[in-house]
Amino acid sequence: MSCKVAQIVRMVPHGKRMASTLSQVDPGEILPFSAMPGPPSLPLLGHLHLLSSKKTALSMDKFQTSLMEQHGDMVRLQVPGKNMVFLYNPDHFHVLSRNEPRIPITPVFDIFDYIRTHKLGTRYTSSKGLISNMEDWYDTRKAVQKVMMRPNSAMHYVPEVEEIVLELIEKVEAEKDPQGKYELNAELKKFATDAISLMFIGKKLGAMQDSEDGKMIIENIEKMMLKWGDILFLPLWLQKMTPQISHMSKFIGETYDVVRKHIDQQISVTHEDDKTVLASLIKQCGRDSVIPAVFAVDALQAGSETTGLQSNFLLYNVAKSPEVQEKLYTEICDTIGPQGRLTDAALAKMNYTKACLTEAMRINPVSLGGMRLIERDTVIGGYQIPKGTEVIRCGYSAGMDTRNFKDPMRFLPERWLRANKDRHESNAFANIPFGHGARSCIGMRFAKMEMYVLLVKFVQKYKMVNESGEVGTRTTLTVEPDRPVILSFHNRY
Numbered sequence: 001m002s003c004k005v006a007q008i009v010r011m012v013p014h015g016k017r018m019a020s021t022l023s024q025v026d027p028g029e030i031l032p033f034s035a036m037p038g039p040p041s042l043p044l045l046g047h048l049h050l051l052s053s054k055k056t057a058l059s060m061d062k063f064q065t066s067l068m069e070q071h072g073d074m075v076r077l078q079v080p081g082k083n084m085v086f087l088y089n090p091d092h093f094h095v096l097s098r099n100e101p102r103i104p105i106t107p108v109f110d111i112f113d114y115i116r117t118h119k120l121g122t123r124y125t126s127s128k129g130l131i132s133n134m135e136d137w138y139d140t141r142k143a144v145q146k147v148m149m150r151p152n153s154a155m156h157y158v159p160e161v162e163e164i165v166l167e168l169i170e171k172v173e174a175e176k177d178p179q180g181k182y183e184l185n186a187e188l189k190k191f192a193t194d195a196i197s198l199m200f201i202g203k204k205l206g207a208m209q210d211s212e213d214g215k216m217i218i219e220n221i222e223k224m225m226l227k228w229g230d231i232l233f234l235p236l237w238l239q240k241m242t243p244q245i246s247h248m249s250k251f252i253g254e255t256y257d258v259v260r261k262h263i264d265q266q267i268s269v270t271h272e273d274d275k276t277v278l279a280s281l282i283k284q285c286g287r288d289s290v291i292p293a294v295f296a297v298d299a300l301q302a303g304s305e306t307t308g309l310q311s312n313f314l315l316y317n318v319a320k321s322p323e324v325q326e327k328l329y330t331e332i333c334d335t336i337g338p339q340g341r342l343t344d345a346a347l348a349k350m351n352y353t354k355a356c357l358t359e360a361m362r363i364n365p366v367s368l369g370g371m372r373l374i375e376r377d378t379v380i381g382g383y384q385i386p387k388g389t390e391v392i393r394c395g396y397s398a399g400m401d402t403r404n405f406k407d408p409m410r411f412l413p414e415r416w417l418r419a420n421k422d423r424h425e426s427n428a429f430a431n432i433p434f435g436h437g438a439r440s441c442i443g444m445r446f447a448k449m450e451m452y453v454l455l456v457k458f459v460q461k462y463k464m465v466n467e468s469g470e471v472g473t474r475t476t477l478t479v480e481p482d483r484p485v486i487l488s489f490h491n492r493y
Helices: 003-010 054-058 060-071 090-098 107-119 136-148 155-175 185-200 212-230 244-269 277-285 291-319 322-336 344-348 351-363 395-399 444-461
Strands: 074-079 082-087 181-183 369-373 378-380 383-385 390-394 462-466 473-475 479-481 486-491
Touching (some): 054 060, 054 473, 060 074, 060 082, 060 390, 060 473, 090 378, 107 369, 155 344, 185 291, 291 351, 291 444, 291 486, 322 462, 351 444, 390 395
Antiparallel strands (some): 074 082, 369 390, 378 383, 462 486, 473 479
16 A cells, blocks of 8 residues: 555544545555546536536535535546546545645636736736735735734724624614514625725725725625636636626726725825734835735625625524524623623633634535645545646535534534533534635634624624524525525614
8 A cells, every 4th residue: 555545544533434435445556537436427528517507506515515425525527628526525625735835726716817917917016916826926925924813913803893793783773674674694795894894904995884985895796706606617718718707807906996095095094003904014015015905805805795694694593593592692791791892802702602603604604615726646535636636625515414513404503612512523624614724714813703793792782583494505606595584683682
């Protein structure tokens, strides 16, 4: 047995997994890529008909899981010009993470490099940002990471994010119907946009007040993501020929211009010794650097839609779980009281609050996983995967797999509490909604903090009840509810 295969085989806990790809592979040999199972393909087109169909696009989560159920933990697909592998086993995710190069290539970002270089080159001059595979990604990530990964960078904003949540609560109070019912989805996107702009531009864009700039950015990001989703699985050469490119360029360019206008205003009044992200980036990169503006655009494009959607799923799962909600309320009252204000020190003590978000992101993640380009021949699960293959980590399917989580459909925050009898024992890679390694979400601490504050203030103020029935999912580029999420909000004080 080769050392590589032996190492992979040893990583599978004995008795923990059902029949998987590893158990189907003779440990005495490495199987060729062609031996990996997959669905029937068409001549020339391969599996393009499956990946590009409207049915698959709207139910990609179910499509990924069905492939696993039919073919196992590793599934091979092909479209014109590229090979793809869907991974489902967290042990394989771990192997993938250990083989990453200095700049891990995320193939779906190639289209952004093309747009920002050839369509918007006058804006994206010295940096193409973090949604990129180019060499300057490394320098940008290195500069931004020094600011974003400081332990207190996100917690500094707790009081100001709390104020934005209180604005949202005032809106719910004014607009909920006589039975207390209200649909939050659009307002949660506005909340996320204002919180992100506060932290990374240095001022709120006024989305909660329906400002023109706030509305334009939210609409442009929604439209851009829809156009991107239409061509996601096409090879780059074919993407360049589609009309979606010009639409995406327009939406990204307009968003950049609005952000640049606001960030230039803030730079002129920001001192380098301020304790803000913008001040730290100015100190790190210089006042003339494009990095603060490019990073703010990336933060809005990557975070406003996803944080808004994830917040919706978070409140929905808590609202339909009265027992969980009351445990949360008890933790809140014990920590800050029934009407108290949040501090970073108080939030640090709220372990059940944090567990609720982790569980919501397991059961209803708004991202299905991650993608990498294999840059050298690699062995995963006993199969030889050739250089140039696109590997998709199917995180949603792993999070809902009974081999990884007992009773996975149940919303059980106790899975994430140390020393709890329901504490999960699965591989840590079974639930990594923010990704892993150098490509992990650089704004993870900020996004978590936003949603912790949101959850605390809503449960402190309201007893929430789900009025939507059982909400399912549909997929575009992200995962979203398949119907309006309507909750009723009953005042506790």
